[in-house]
Amino acid sequence: xxxxxxxxxxxxxxxxxxxxxxxxxxxxxxxxxxxxxxxxxxxxxxxxxxxxxxxxxxxxxxxxxxxxxxxxxxxxxxxxxxxxxxxxxxxxxxxxxxxxxxxxxxxxxxxxxxxxxxxxxxxxxxxxxxxxxxxxxxxxxxxxxxxxxxxxxxxxxxxxxxxxxxxxxxxxxxxxxxxxxxxxxxxxxxxxxxxxxxxxxxxxxxxxxxxxxxxxxxxxxxxxxxxxxxxxxxxxxxxxxxxxxxxxxxxxxxxxxxxxxxxxxxxxxxxxxxxxxxxxxxxxxxxxxx
Amino acid sequence: xxxxxxxxxxxxxxxxxxxxxxxxxxxxxxxxxxxxxxxxxxxxxxxxxxxxxxxxxxxxxxxxxxxxxxxxxxxxxxxxxxxxxxxxxxxxxxxxxxxxxxxxxxxxxxxxxxxxxxxxxxxxxxxxxxxxxxxxxxxxxxxxxxxxxxxxxxxxxxxxxxxxxxxxxxxxxxxxxxxxxxxxxxxxxxxxxxxxxxxxxxxxxxxxxxxxxxxxxxxxxxxxxxxxxxxxxxxxxxxxxxxxxxxxxxxxxxxxxxxxxxxxxxxxxxxxxxxxxxxxxxxxxxx
Numbered sequence: 001x002x003x004x005x006x007x008x009x010x011x012x013x014x015x016x017x018x019x020x021x022x023x024x025x026x027x028x029x030x031x032x033x034x035x036x037x038x039x040x041x042x043x044x045x046x047x048x049x050x051x052x053x054x055x056x057x058x059x060x061x062x063x064x065x066x067x068x069x070x071x072x073x074x075x076x077x078x079x080x081x082x083x084x085x086x087x088x089x090x091x092x093x094x095x096x097x098x099x100x101x102x103x104x105x106x107x108x109x110x111x112x113x114x115x116x117x118x119x120x121x122x123x124x125x126x127x128x129x130x131x132x133x134x135x136x137x138x139x140x141x142x143x144x145x146x147x148x149x150x151x152x153x154x155x156x157x158x159x160x161x162x163x164x165x166x167x168x169x170x171x172x173x174x175x176x177x178x179x180x181x182x183x184x185x186x187x188x189x190x191x192x193x194x195x196x197x198x199x200x201x202x203x204x205x206x207x208x209x210x211x212x213x214x215x216x217x218x219x220x221x222x223x224x225x226x227x228x229x230x231x232x233x234x235x236x237x238x239x240x241x242x243x244x245x246x247x248x249x250x251x252x253x254x255x256x257x258x259x260x261x262x263x264x265x266x267x268x269x270x271x272x273x274x275x276x277x278x279x280x281x282x283x284x285x286x287x288x289x290x
Numbered sequence: 291x292x293x294x295x296x297x298x299x300x301x302x303x304x305x306x307x308x309x310x311x312x313x314x315x316x317x318x319x320x321x322x323x324x325x326x327x328x329x330x331x332x333x334x335x336x337x338x339x340x341x342x343x344x345x346x347x348x349x350x351x352x353x354x355x356x357x358x359x360x361x362x363x364x365x366x367x368x369x370x371x372x373x374x375x376x377x378x379x380x381x382x383x384x385x386x387x388x389x390x391x392x393x394x395x396x397x398x399x400x401x402x403x404x405x406x407x408x409x410x411x412x413x414x415x416x417x418x419x420x421x422x423x424x425x426x427x428x429x430x431x432x433x434x435x436x437x438x439x440x441x442x443x444x445x446x447x448x449x450x451x452x453x454x455x456x457x458x459x460x461x462x463x464x465x466x467x468x469x470x471x472x473x474x475x476x477x478x479x480x481x482x483x484x485x486x487x488x489x490x491x492x493x494x495x496x497x498x499x500x501x502x503x504x505x506x507x508x509x510x511x512x513x514x515x516x517x518x519x520x521x522x523x524x525x526x527x528x529x530x531x532x533x534x535x536x537x538x539x540x541x542x543x544x545x546x547x548x549x550x551x552x553x554x555x556x557x558x559x560x561x562x563x564x565x566x567x568x569x570x571x572x573x574x575x576x577x
Contacts, residue, residue, distance in 0.1 A: 096376075225381050
C-alpha cells in the first residue's frame with residue numbers, strides 16, 4: 001500500500017514536473033508567470049487526441065504530433081500576445097494579464113467550438129500492471145514517471161551542453177547583455193517557447209491518458225505553478241523536485257487524510273512557501289528589482 | 291421588461307464588485323485573481339444569516355461585507371507582509387480563492403456543491419442603486435483621502451513611496467480589505483437577488499471577469515471600470531450572445547488591450563473630465 005501510493009505519487013509528480021518545467025523555462029527567461037501555459041497543455045492534449053482517434057496513430061506518433069502541435073501553438077502565442085509587450089519593455093504585470101487573456105480565450109474557444117464533452121484516449125497501455133513486492137502498480141504510472149525523468153534530463157543536457165542552451169542560460173542572466181553579444185533574442189525566445197510548448201504537449205498527452213480530455217483540464221496547471229514555486233521559480237531541477245514533492249505529498253494526503261482536502265492542502269502549501277520561502281527549494285533570488 | 295430589469299440589477303451588482311477590485315488593482319497596483327472568493331464569502335455569509343438565523347436583510351448584507359473584509363486579512367496579512375512580487379501575490383491569492391471554494395463545497399452549512407436554494411429575494415432595483423451610489427461616493431472619498439493618495443503612490447512606485455514615508459504593508463492591507471468589503475456586499479446582493487447560490491458561481495472565471503472590467507475600463511479610474519463592467523454584462527445579455535462566446539471575447543479583449551491600449555478605456559481619467567470645460571482630459575491622478 002505504502003509503495004503503491006509512493007509510485008502513484010511519483011507518476012503524478014512526474015506529470016506535474018513536466019508542466020512545471022515548461023512554466024519555469026518561460027519564467028526564467030521573460031520573468032513573468034505564463035498563465036497561458038495550461039491552455040497550451042490542453043490544446044496539446046486535443047492535438048494528441050485527434051491524432052489518436054481520427055488517424056488512429058500509435059503512441060509514439062501521437063506523442064510526437066502533440067509535442068510539435070503544442071510547441072507551434074506556444075510560439076504563435078508568444079508572437080501574438082507577448083512579443084510586442086516584450087519589445088516595449090512593458091512591466092511584467094502587463095505580460096501576465098495578456099497571458100491570462102490568452103488562457104481564457106483559448107480555453108473558451110475550444111469550449112465554444114469543440115464543446116465541453118469529456119473525451120478519453122484509446123487505451124495505449126491497456127491495464128497492464130507490474131508487481132513490485134506485494135503491491136502492483138500500473139505500467140502507465142511507471143512509464144509516465146520514467147518518461148518525465150528522461151525528458152527533463154534531456155532538457156538539462158540540451159541547456160548545459162549545446163550552443164543554443166548556452167544562449168538560453170545567458171538570456172536568463174541578462175537579456176540586454178545577451179543581445180549585445182550577438183544573440184538573436186526573438187529567435188532565442190521562440191526556441192524557449194517551442195521547448196516549453198513541447199513539454200506542454202507531453203504533459204497534455206499523459207494527463208489525457210491518465211484522466212480525460214476536456215476544455216478546462218489546463219487548470220491542473222495550478223498544480224504546476226505550485227510545483228514550480230515549491231522548487232523555486234525559474235529553476236529546472238527545482239521544477240522537477242517541486243513536481244515530485246507535490247505529487248507524492250498530494251497522493252499521501254488524499255489516501256491517508258482526505259481526498260477532498262487535497263487541493264486545500266496544496267494551495268496552503270503554496271501560500272506557505274510563498275510567504276516563508278519564496279525562492280523555493282532550489283530557486284535563486286526573487287526580490288523585486290528596483 | 292422584467293428581463294431588462296434583471297439585467298440592469300445584475301450589472302449593478304457586478305459593478306459594485308468591480309468598484310472594489312478597481313480600488314485594489316487599479317489604484318494600488320496589485321493584481322488579484324481571487325476576488326470572486328470575497329464575493330462568495332459575502333454571498334454565503336449574508337444568505338446563511340437570513341436563511342437559518344432570520345437576521346434582517348440589511349444587517350445580513352453588512353455582515354457579508356464585514357466577513358469578506360475579515361477573510362481578506364487571512365490571506366492579506368501573511369502575503370502582503372512578505373512583500374511578494376506582484377505575480378507571486380497573484381498566484382497566492384489565486385490559490386487562496388480556489389482553496390476557499392473547495393472548503394465551501396465541503397461544508398455542512400453551505401449545503402456543499404449542491405448550493406443553497408430558496409434565499410429570500412430582498413434585492414430590488416432601488417436597493418442596488420442606493421448601494422452602488424453609496425459605494426461610488428465612498429470609493430471617491432477614500433481615493434481622495436490621505437489613504438487613497440498613499441495607494442496611488444504605491445502603484446506608481448512602491449520603493450519611492452516607502453522612502454516618502456508611506457507604510458506599504460498597512461496601506462496595501464487596507465486597500466485589500468476595502469476592496470473585499472465591496473465584493474462581499476456585492477455577493478450579499480447577488481445571493482438575495484438570484485435566491486440561489488452555489489460554489490461554482492465563484493470560480494477563477496468570475497475573478498477574471500472582474501479583472502477584465504477593471505483593466506478594460508482603465509487602471510486608476512473609477513468610472514472607466516464601471517462603464518466597462520456594464521458593457522460587459524449588459525451588452526452580451528441584450529445581444530443574447532452565449533456565455534462561452536462572451537468569455538472568448540473577454541480573453542481576446544484582455545490581450546488586445548495589453549498590446550494596443552494598456553491604459554484601458556478611460557486611461558487615468560474619469561468620465562466627468564470630458565464634461566468639464568477647462569478640465570485636463572488626462573486627469574489629475576496620474577501625478
